[in-house]
Amino acid sequence: MKEIIFNEGQLNRFTKKQIIELFLAQQEQLQKQTTQLEELNRKFDLIYEQLTMSRADRFAQKTEKFDYDRNR
Incomplete structure (x- = not known):
């Protein structure tokens, strides 16, 4: 989706209805992005x-004892 950026002069020519529509569209887009960000944060967590857990399992002290003399 191409980002459209309006300057102050362009916005001054818009009707109240057009500004309301823009605002509502931005609000909807923000809500969708917020939902996506929350989902990404859950996945990251x-x-x-x-x-x-993988690191803890990999580097944790092992309870097995290794008999070095037996394996020589």
Whole structure:
């Protein structure tokens, strides 16, 4: 979607109805982007949690004992 940027002069020529329509469209777009951002944040949090758990599992102290003499 191409971003349209209006300057003050252009906005001054708009009717009240046109400005209201622009505002409502912007409000709707902002709500959609907010929802998308919240979903991305939830996914990021899940991935971060999985990474943290993976690192903890990978680098945690192991309870198994390794007998070095037996494997020589």
